[in-house]
Amino acid sequence: MRERIYLCLAHMSGREMDYIKEAFDTNWVVPMGPNVNGFEKDLESFVNRREGKAPLDRKVVCLSAGTAAVHLALIACGVGAGDEVLVQSFTFCASSHPITYLGATPVFIDSEKESWNMDPDLLEAAIKDRIEKTGRQPKAIIPVALYGMPYQIDRIMEIADRYGIPVIEDGAEGFGSLYNGQSLGTFGRFGVLSFNGNKMITTSGGGALICPDAETAREILWYATQARESYPYYQHEAIGYNYRMSNVCAGIGRGQMTVVDEHIEHHKHVQQLYCELLKDVKGITMHGNPGPEYDSNFWLCTAVLDPDLRIKGQENAYRQVITGAVGGAAGVTHAASTAVTDCQPNSNVEGLRMALDAANVEARPLWKPMHCQPVYKDAPAYLNGVSEALFKTGICLPAGPYVSDDDVRYIVDTIKAAID
Numbered sequence: 001m002r003e004r005i006y007l008c009l010a011h012m013s014g015r016e017m018d019y020i021k022e023a024f025d026t027n028w029v030v031p032m033g034p035n036v037n038g039f040e041k042d043l044e045s046f047v048n049r050r051e052g053k054a055p056l057d058r059k060v061v062c063l064s065a066g067t068a069a070v071h072l073a074l075i076a077c078g079v080g081a082g083d084e085v086l087v088q089s090f091t092f093c094a095s096s097h098p099i100t101y102l103g104a105t106p107v108f109i110d111s112e113k114e115s116w117n118m119d120p121d122l123l124e125a126a127i128k129d130r131i132e133k134t135g136r137q138p139k140a141i142i143p144v145a146l147y148g149m150p151y152q153i154d155r156i157m158e159i160a161d162r163y164g165i166p167v168i169e170d171g172a173e174g175f176g177s178l179y180n181g182q183s184l185g186t187f188g189r190f191g192v193l194s195f196n197g198n199k200m201i202t203t204s205g206g207g208a209l210i211c212p213d214a215e216t217a218r219e220i221l222w223y224a225t226q227a228r229e230s231y232p233y234y235q236h237e238a239i240g241y242n243y244r245m246s247n248v249c250a251g252i253g254r255g256q257m258t259v260v261d262e263h264i265e266h267h268k269h270v271q272q273l274y275c276e277l278l279k280d281v282k283g284i285t286m287h288g289n290p291g292p293e294y295d296s297n298f299w300l301c302t303a304v305l306d307p308d309l310r311i312k313g314q315e316n317a318y319r320q321v322i323t324g325a326v327g328g329a330a331g332v333t334h335a336a337s338t339a340v341t342d343c344q345p346n347s348n349v350e351g352l353r354m355a356l357d358a359a360n361v362e363a364r365p366l367w368k369p370m371h372c373q374p375v376y377k378d379a380p381a382y383l384n385g386v387s388e389a390l391f392k393t394g395i396c397l398p399a400g401p402y403v404s405d406d407d408v409r410y411i412v413d414t415i416k417a418a419i420d
């Protein structure tokens with residue numbers, strides 16, 4: 001049996017240990033220090049560069065997680081109890097959960113068909129409707145670069161600016177993705193990055209917030225370090241958080257930055273190969289850049305399955321209660337009480353996932369939209385059916401530096417063999 005091919009595995013450059021060793025040798029084993037500062041500088045150079053234009057001047061603050069970055073961006077936008085925040089429904093829960101940490105309400109916005117991300121028309125309809133229903137403006141807008149694909153940021157920014165609502169770009173999955181030659185996360189007021197183990201680059205766990213200027217970055221840093229006032233003793237006039245990145249983790253990040261461009265190129269190459277090898281397979285469509293302004297990092301490669309496509313063994317889908325959560329969840333999960341839910345991928349998608357799993361290939365359904373999640377059943381949502389349909393028909397295929405051309409051929413051959 002072949003070695004298992006995972007969805008997206010961390011890949012080291014070989015430089016990481018040098019930076020980590022330096023942290024130990026100089027006793028900077030704390031959540032601050034030269035690696036944190038150096039990693040921030042590296043990230044700033046990376047996100048500020050623009051094709052054919054002068055670089056931007058955004059500042060980056062390294063944090064313990066992308067989720068922490070979403071949380072602090074919301075605080076900096078003034079989100080508090082009773083407020084509403086407009087957020088893309090088709091996302092991972094970390095885009096919306098921090099809204100609830102603050103006692104605010106997420107208002108979910110469905111996707112458009114081209115990028116699969118926030119639908120600008122629905123966004124504007126939702127803004128108008130929320131103002132009419134609540135008499136108050138939503139406090140922030142969170143579009144998400146799902147699987148790395150850019151959202152229609154020019155339209156989203158135009159609407160946001162017209163209503164004076166700040167945009168927090170969730171670029172956790174879109175590190176290195178560009179829209180019109182500019183990095184995601186640098187268009188809105190804030191941009192969220194994640195360096196979790198499966199992301200484009202990793203710090204084992206970690207994240208960062210791209211800030212519009214140095215003053216805002218200082219404010220974020222202050223919140224991330226327990227909001228300490230300048231006294232010789234602990235004086236607190238606001239509630240802060242322990243969200244700063246460790247200097248050891250930042251060492252991993254500095255090492256990773258030496259190979260980030262190679263990683264991105266490899267993800268794009270794998271995507272291209274899937275497209276080439278699957279182009280004549282009826283019933284399977286790869287998701288690609290919808291137009292020349294889009295330049296996805298293809299963090300994960302995704303495809304949709306025609307509902308009529310028959311996969312061998314799909315009649316056995318959802319027969320068994322699954323044990324274990326998607327992605328492992330560090331081994332901690334609740335046991336599922338049922339094998340099915342009222343909203344799940346079509347049987348052919350689960351059939352294909354099982355066929356790939358049996359061939360030692362990890363595949364995963366597209367993320368289940370937040371408006372379909374039981375925990376958000378009472379949240380307002382502005383829908384057009386796009387994200388739910390994608391969830392029912394879509395699948396994520398392995399990508400990343402460890403996936404070789406031979407692996408992609410093997411995966412595609414496995415897919416072809418699974419078709420009935």
Ligand SMILES: Cc1ncc(COP(=O)(O)O)c(C=O)c1O
Binds near residue numbers: 066195
């Ligand atoms: C869309 C999205 N937003 C936010 C996050 C949160 O990042 P982290 O896992 O670093 O907290 C993730 C990833 O995990 C994500 O996929």
